[in-house]
Amino acid sequence: MPALAVQWVEPNRFPVGWSLTSHRHDRTHELVLVVSGRLRTTVDGVTRIAEPGDAVLHVSGRAHAESTVGGRPLETLYASWWVGTGADPSAWEWQRPDASGRIAAAMRWASEAFAEGTPAGVDAASGLITAALHELAQSIGGADAELVRRVRAYVLPxxxxxxxxxxxxxxxxxxxxxxxxRFTIAAGSSPMRWLRALRLDAGRHLLATTDRTVEAVGQEVGFPDRFHFSRAMSQRSGRPPSAWRTS
Known part of the structure; x- marks a missing residue:
């Protein structure tokens, strides 16, 4: 797996009343850390409110809508990185608290390094976002989190x-x-909808990082033939499987 390569890292400030209609990102994943204010995010029909210290993950190809909540501006730390680099976050829960503060610390440092505009700064930012994602992967806790982990461990093989x-x-x-x-509350999606999204995200990752045929990838992630895989991928992302090939 290639080392994580950031596309962009920066702090952002949005005014009261800001909103962004449902959209998706084709070639990058995104991580948003709420610094102050509140962020409303809707993914697959599930809406959550992120408070200061919450991290929100947007996996490539997954549509999401965002808006401020309440009477305070929203301040965030933002990072995006290229699909096919770093760990694959496609099956991670999409909102988690940064209980330790390490994600915020890494993202702040990464935004400063990226702002230098030098190759060394970009490399440093990439390493720091890798560290932030490692912490994100470890940050979920509790019985419901363990439930999702247990089911994911069963499903992936x-x-x-x-x-x-x-x-x-x-x-x-x-x-x-x-x-x-319990699973719907923990994962923010029904079990079978979550499973279908996991299959498609895993397929998209394989398309971007291997030279296996579309049919072979589809079968590897649970679709009986190329037609069903292509239709499901197009319905979810608006793009056929071939479009996810790395150029």
């Missing part, structure tokens, strides 16, 4: 299989009804 809701519930050692309720 089995993406090529036709997994059912009952199988996921058994992997979580919960009844079907209890599992659906």
């Amino acid at each position: 089995r993406l090529a299989q036709a997994l059912t809701l009952d199988e996921l519930a058994r992997a979580a050692s919960l009844s079907r009804r209890h599992f659906v309720r």
Whole structure:
């Protein structure tokens, strides 16, 4: 896996009433850390409010809408990096608290390094955002977080299989009804919708980082043929699988 390569890192300030309609990013992932104010984000029909100290992750190809909340301007730290570099965040939960403050510290330092406008500054920023993402991956906690981790660990080696809701519930050692309720709260999406998004994000990652055929990638992530994979990818991202090939 190539080392993470940042596209942009900067602090931002948005006025009261600012909003951005639903949109997605084709070639980059994004990380937003709320410094002050409040940020409303909607992803896949689920809306969450990020308070100061919360980190919000936007995976490439996943549509999201954003707006300020309340009567205070919004201040954030922002970073974007290229798909196919660094760790693959496609199955991570998309909002988490920065309980330790390390994500904010790394992002502040990264924004200063990036602002230097030198190759050394960009390299330093890339390393610091790598550190921020490492902390982000470790920051989720609690029983619901463990539930998502357990299901993800079960699913990832089995993406090529036709997994059912009952199988996921058994992997979580919960009844079907209890599992659906708890998982939807923890992950911000229903289990099967989450699974489909995980398949597509994994497929997009393989398309960008390997030379496997579209059909082979689709089968590896659980689609029976190229037609179903291409249709699902186009519905989710607005682009066919071939468009995710790294030039």
